[in-house]
Amino acid sequence: MKKYDIEHLRTIAVVGNPGSGKTSFMESVLYVTGTKTKKGRVEDKSTTSDYLSEEKNHLTSISTSLIPVEHDGYKFNFLDTPGNRELVSEVYQALSVVKGAVVMIDGSKGIDIGSELVLDDVSERNIPTIIFVNKMDKDNIKFDGLLERLQKLLGNKAVPFLWPVIENNDFKGYINLIDMRAIVLENGKLVEKPIPENLVDKVRELREQIVEAVAMASEELLDKYFSGEELTYDEICDGLRQGVLSGDLKPVVIGSVLKDIGVRDLLEMIGKFMPAPNDLKPKVGKDPKTDEAVSRKTTIDEPFSAYVFKTIIDPFIGSINFIKVFSGSLVSGQKVVVTNTNKTVKIGTISTMRGKEQISVESLDAGDVGVVIKIDEMYTGCTIADLKNPIVLDGPEIPSATIYVAIHPKKKKDEDKISTALHRLVIEDPSFEYKRNRETAQLLIGGQGMTHINYMLEKLKNSFGVEVDLKNQQIVYRESIKKKVEAEGRHKKQSGGSGQFGVVKMRFEPINPNESEFEFTEEIHGGSVPRGYFPAVEKGLIDTFQKGPLAGFPVIGVKATLYDGSYHAVDSNEISFKLAAALAFKNACKTCVPTILEPIMKLEIIIKDSYVGDVMGDINKRRGQVLGMNPMFGGKQKIIAEAPEAEIISYTIDLMAMTQGTGVFQREFVRYEEVPEYLKEKIISSLNEDE
Ligand SMILES: Nc1nc2c(ncn2[C@@H]2O[C@H](COP(=O)(O)OP(=O)(O)OP(=O)(O)O)[C@@H](O)[C@H]2O)c(=O)[nH]1
C-alpha cells in the first residue's frame, strides 16, 4: 500500500442501526474505488467486512472490521462497526480512534430511537459527522419528513448536501448541492444530467441555505455575502469544512449503497470536509510514572504512541492487535513499551488488514491505522509507546456486564481449556467477562445482553471447540440474625484415647452486615477460658458461619462475644473449643431469629424521556426504588434506582423490550438487605430443588 501524507489520511467510523447498510456501504466503496471488481452481498456471506463465521451465520456484523481504501489521492481507513447495541463496546472503541463518522440511516425506517442513540454517541464525543440516508431505492421513502425529523433532533446543523431526484415515486438519483450537479441512474449507469426543471427552485433555495450557513461562519464572508457578492466555490468548501470540523454542520447525504448511488460523492465529501488526523485536538493521556496529563500531536515528529482499539485472537495467526498511531511511527523490529503494564515488546510483523486480508506496509505513521501481529502482551484498550517517552492514552469507558449466566462445559475434557478460551474472548472484547463464584462454584459469564452472550458462546464453540450448558446465575444470598441471644456450646468427648473438652458461653447479637461482616470479642474473667483458646473459638465461628442454618448461605452481620466457659486441664485443646463455638451458634439459632439477606444493586438506567414512566413503574414492581433522575444529552434521562439482584437477573432483556432496544444500564452491588418474609420459604425451597 502506498504511503500517504497525513493531510490525505481519513479515519472514519461507520456507525448506525443494525441493518442500516454499513457493511453493504463498505462493499460499494470497495467496488466504486476499484478495490474489488465484484461486490459481495451480506445475504451471500460474501462481504469483505463480515468474515467471521458468526457474522456469516447471523448475517450481521459482530466485530468492527477495518477497511482501508485508496481513492482520489486519499487513504480512507473505514471502521465498519456492528449496529447491535449490545455490541456497543466495539463502537465506543472505534469512536475513540477516529476523527470522523458516517452515520448510516435506513431511509425506509426513518429516524427511530436507535438512530437517535447513534447520533447522540457521535455528538457527545464531538465527532464531525456526515449522515448518509441509505436505501433510497426502497418504496415510499419520505425524505422530507425524515430530514425534518433530523432537523428537529439536530437543529439547523442538519443540512442536506445531496437532494433526491424522484420520478413517479422512483428514486432516480440526486443533486449535489455543493457542485450543483445532477447524477441519475440511466440503464444501470450513473450519469450527469441537467437539474430537472421541477427541482430548480427547490435546489436554488437549498443551495442558498448552504451558502448562508457558510457566510454566517465568518465575518469576512458575511460582509461579502451581504454586499451581494457571490462566494467562490473554494470559499464555500472551506466554510463547509470549518462547519463540519466544528460540529456546527452535519451534512445529510442520500443514496443507495446497494446501487452504488451517492457513494462516490460521499467519499469526495469525506476527503474535502472531514478532518485529517492532525486536525482538531491532540490526543491526551497520562504519564505512567507521574500520572500527569500529557498529550501527543498527531505528527511523525513526536515520540511514538499508539492505542489498541481492537484485538482478535486468530486460531492460525495468533493475536492481531488493531492500532491507531497517534504520534511518531512504527516499523517492524522496533522496541516499544506497553505502558499500561510496563512490558517492553519487540514489534514483529506490521501490516494493515482489509477484512481478514493482511496487507503489508513499510511503517505505520502518525494518523494511520494498522495491525501488529503476535504480541500477546497487547490487548484491547492498551497503549504502546516509545520506551523513553511513555504515555497511557485515554480510551473509552467500557460498559460493565449487565447480565450473567452460569455455564458448564458439556464435555469433561473441556474443563481445563475453558478458562483459557474465555480469557481470550475477554482480551478480544473487554465488555465481556467471566468469573468463578466462590460460593456457588458457578462459572459465570457476563455480557451486555443475551445476544452478546450467545455470540460469545458461538465463538467459544467455533474457535475453541468448547460447548457448554447454560444455567441461571444463582443469587449469592447471605444469612444473619435478628435477635441478641446468649447460648452455650458444650463439646465433650472423653471416652478412650485423648479426650476433648470445651465449654463456651457466647452472646450473639446482630450488627450492620454492610459495615462489618463479623466481630468477635471476649469478656472472660478469672480465666474461665484460657486466652490461648480465644483464636480457636473465633475460628470455630468463622468456619461455622460459612454455611448458615436456614439455607446454607454465609452468615454475616453478627457480633459474637465469649463471656464465659470452662475447660479441662488435660482434655481441652483447640479443636474442642472450635467445636464448642460452633455448637454455641447452633444453639443460638433456636432463638436468635436467623434470616436471609439479599444483595441490593444500584442501577443507573439511561433511557429516552418517553420511556421514563414505564421504566419507573417496572422498577417498583421489582421491589425496587427510584432514588433520582438526571436529564442527559439528547432528551435522555438517567434514572438512579435500587433493586434486589434477584429481581434484575434478566433486566437487560426486559429493559430492551420496554425501550425498543435502546435502554442501557449499569449495575453495581450496594448492600445486603433482609429478604421479605414471604420470599424466604421460596428461596429455601428453590435451593432444595437445585440440589
Ligand atoms: N434495498 C436496499 N437494501 C440495502 C441497502 N443497503 C443495504 N441493504 C440491505 O440491508 C441489509 C443489511 O445490510 P448490512 O450492510 O448488513 O447492514 P449493517 O448496517 O452492516 O448491519 P449490522 O452489521 O447488523 O449492524 C442487507 O440485506 C442489505 O442487502 C440499500 O441501499 N438498499
Ligand SMILES: [Mg+2]
Ligand atoms: Mg454490518
